Amino acid sequence: MKPIAIITDIEGTTSSIRFVRDILFVYAEQFLPDFIRKHKEERDVARQLRSLSDNTGIPLKNTEALIEQLRKWMREDNKSTELKALQGMVWEMGYQRGEYQAHIYPDVPDKLREWQNAGINLYVYSSGSEKAQRLFFRYSVFGDLRLLFAGHFDTSIGPKQDPQSYQNLVDWIALPPADILFLSDVEAELDAAASVGIKTVWVLRPQESGTDITKLRSKHPMVTSFKDIKLEDL
Template sequence: MKPIAIVTDIEGTTSSIRFVKDVLFVYAERFLPEFVRKHKEERDVARQLRSMSESTGIPQKNTEALIDQLRLWMHEDQKVTELKALQGMVWERGYQRGEYQAHVYADVPPKLQEWLDEGINLYVYSSGSEKAQRLFFRYSSCGDLRLMFAGYFDTTIGAKQEVQSYLNLAEQIALPPKDILFLSDIEGELDAAADAGLNTIWVVRPQEGTVAPKKTRHAIVNTFSEIEL
């Protein structure tokens, strides 16, 4: 039975890991400290810094200590919601200035359109903030794709390798898990989604250097064009 909704990851699934690591992460490392210093009193930034302060115990007024913590999280590639939100704000500047475009594999947009034409609702679930996800697909190498998706989800609904996160996602889009297909390049995420009752497909892109084990519970494809519902 065809799914009513398809939820996709971004990095390594619709898009190159290299772009995220070599372009976006490097840009954030360079400009995030300056951005926080300059905008720390503004509402959206202050909200994230306050949340950081509450979770780490670092006083909100100690801006440099908060920046050091952000640098540490970036170095460790931590999926911390406050970090992802602030990164998204910094990346927006780069997109708007035309300093880069988000990479999307060429096989992705035609398949997304095919699914939309079949009446399937499309969603994104990524560790990047909702804002960063919208920017990513707005300023993509394949044009503005953001309106192809009915909704965006980030780690505010839960970590991507936790079963409860996918139950939360299903509740938010008001569908039984069995009616949702989840696409990702990470086996741990797919395992959690499957344990929550979602259907899963493992997108293993050779150019990313990903190698799937010989035995897995998930269907495997190398491109979106290979996905048959």
């Protein structure tokens, strides 16, 4: 039976990891420290800094130590919710200035529209904050794609390789897990989703990994493009 809802990852799935790594991460690394110094008293920034202080024990008044912790996490590609939220604020500045547009693979927009037109609800689950996800699809190379999605989820719902996170998604979407399809380029995420009964497809783009899927074995159906996803065969 075809899924009623589809959840997609972003990095490596709808979009190039290289864009996130070489453009967005570099931009955040360059501008995040001064952004925090300038905006630390504003509500949204202050909320994240307070949470960061609570979780690390770094005094809230020690702005430079908080910044250094964030810079350390950026170097480690830590998925901290506070870091992702603050990165999203900096990325918004870059998008609005026209510094870059979010990369989307050419096969993605038409397939998403096809699924939406078929009555399938589309969602995003990514380690980037919900705000960063919306910015990503608003300022894409294919224009504003936000209306394609019924909702966005980030790590506030749980880590992406934790089965409980996918049970939380099932509970939120309020559908049987067998009616939900999850798309990702990370097998461990797919394993976690499958463990609670969600259908899965492993998106292995040769541009990202150089992997020949004909030489792989997996319990997850494998594709190299959204065009190859046949919902009726799942």
